[in-house]
Amino acid sequence: MKHAFNQADRMANAPLSKIRDIIEKSLAYEKAGHDVIHLEIGEPDFDTPKNITLSAIDALNNNDVHYGPVMGKVSLRESIAKKYQQQYGLTYTANEIMITQGVAHGIFLAMMAYLNPGDEILVPDPGYLCYFTVPEIAGAKAISYSLNASQGYQVDTALLEALITPKTRMILVNSPANPSGSVLDEHSLMAIAQLAIKHNLLVVTDDIYADILFEGEFSTIAMLPDMRERTIVLNGFSKYYAMTGWRIGYLLCPQTLIDPLMRLSFYSIACPVSFIQTAAETALNSNDDASRAMVAEYRRRRDFLYQQLNTLPGCRCQKPAGTFYIMLNIEGTGMTSEAFCQYILETCYVTLVPGTVFGAKGEGYVRLSYATSMENLKIAIDRMSQALLLIR
Ligand SMILES: Cc1ncc(COP(=O)(O)O)c(C=O)c1O
The missing domain is CATH 3.40.640.10 (Type I PLP-dependent aspartate aminotransferase-like (Major domain))
Known part of the structure; x- marks a missing residue:
């Protein structure tokens, strides 16, 4: 006898985050040998203090x-x-x-x-x-x-x-x-x-x-x-x-x-x-010197990104006061947030999160996480600025 084990109704509107799809797509690029810079990640790039x-x-x-x-x-x-x-x-x-x-x-x-x-x-x-x-x-x-x-x-x-x-x-x-x-x-x-x-x-x-x-x-x-x-x-x-x-x-x-x-x-x-x-x-x-040092580093990265992102064609952003995220307005590129993320991933191997993952108000924006090294951020900015010049 066949049984249909349907999920409970309460699970109907609880999909997993689309960030997982983005990570999967980026893995495919990595498997193909590309060096992907991950700016989608929502967790510190530091290890727990010893x-x-x-x-x-x-x-x-x-x-x-x-x-x-x-x-x-x-x-x-x-x-x-x-x-x-x-x-x-x-x-x-x-x-x-x-x-x-x-x-x-x-x-x-x-x-x-x-x-x-x-x-x-x-x-x-x-x-x-x-x-x-x-x-x-x-x-x-x-x-x-x-x-x-x-x-x-x-x-x-x-x-x-x-x-x-x-x-x-x-x-x-x-x-x-x-x-x-x-x-x-x-x-x-x-x-x-x-x-x-x-x-x-x-x-x-x-x-x-x-x-x-x-x-x-x-x-x-x-x-x-x-x-x-x-x-x-x-x-x-x-x-x-x-x-x-x-x-x-x-x-x-x-x-x-x-x-x-x-x-x-x-x-x-x-x-x-x-x-x-x-x-x-x-x-x-304990003293929280290690965590304070992490915050100081996030701040340095934020200042760098804020300055650099505002020079990208069609992009602008505000200076966030906390966290390790920045929302980039990409309306000037004429692309939707999803198309922008797809374009950046496939042309220059940088993973970003479409703003729409965070609600309808996120359209026109992408989220970058700066929980990654300054070196990676510099590479990401270089690649993105070149990719965006192509669409001008
Ligand atoms: C706003 C917000 N709340 C909660 C969490 C989850 O935190 P935790 O790891 O403590 O479950 C996150 C993780 O990204 C978050 O961004």
Whole structure:
């Protein structure tokens, strides 16, 4: 007898990122012997600082290999509480902090635990793919709020409020942002906070790039008056400590919100990995000179790219304030973002990501990641400028 094992309906609108297709295409060029420069990658090109790696090895040697608390080790949660107190003046107890398997897991927990089928969540466009797809898995609807380059990727309060309906339950905030590298200013954060309070919305803020900031001081929306009580803060170790493969992050929220998040985490991962938590604690409690050096290098690369990209025919860009991404406006070339990426890949073997991967607002843009060496960036710029001269 034949069985049709169809996927659950909730998976219908959750495709994998198109970035995977781009990587596959570039692999084909590499197999054919071409030297491809990868500017599509969303992870640090640095290795995890040695003291963190050694701490995990020590932990393994000390048999730190058993189940632990569902919320994560208390000592790690206390270290996170200390960071939030010192860095942002925010007070959280260990009972208000939970260790997750990366921010991706935190996004999943927040949306699955707090969105009902039919609910709406406002998400930034352009924005990180999970913000669009995870609500769909929850049976909810992601409604895009536009962030325009012409407004420095800041929030248009009237447009945002117009999107709020009786079904709206949550607003997602991401600053510094993937893919634009922009940082929400005080006015934007205030506008979101006021709307969240007025319409009784939960705010989920993805602060994963908080420490990769080149200008000014980072403020999380949870710092604004009356916001701590309605905000789930997500943060992690992947980017600042170059720990993408370790799969560890955390969330902070008031005691009143944590219980369903904790139960869902139990039912998805049982508990976070024990020895990795020990290494994460070492990361938080050591000096962060290695991470600071990475940020200084990202900044040097950003300055180089900002200057160079604006000289490319048909291209222009703004100076991002954080992350390791830059959005390049390619409208002047007359190509769509997908056609541009395809053209650049096939003529000069540089991989970029079409802005449309991050939402409809990404049309006319491509994202470059500068989590690669300066040498590679120089080669990429040389190749791209030659390729673009051909189309003039
Ligand atoms: C905005 C944003 N949030 C979350 C993540 C995932 O982070 P993690 O490795 O902690 O799951 C990424 C990764 O690219 C990201 O860009």
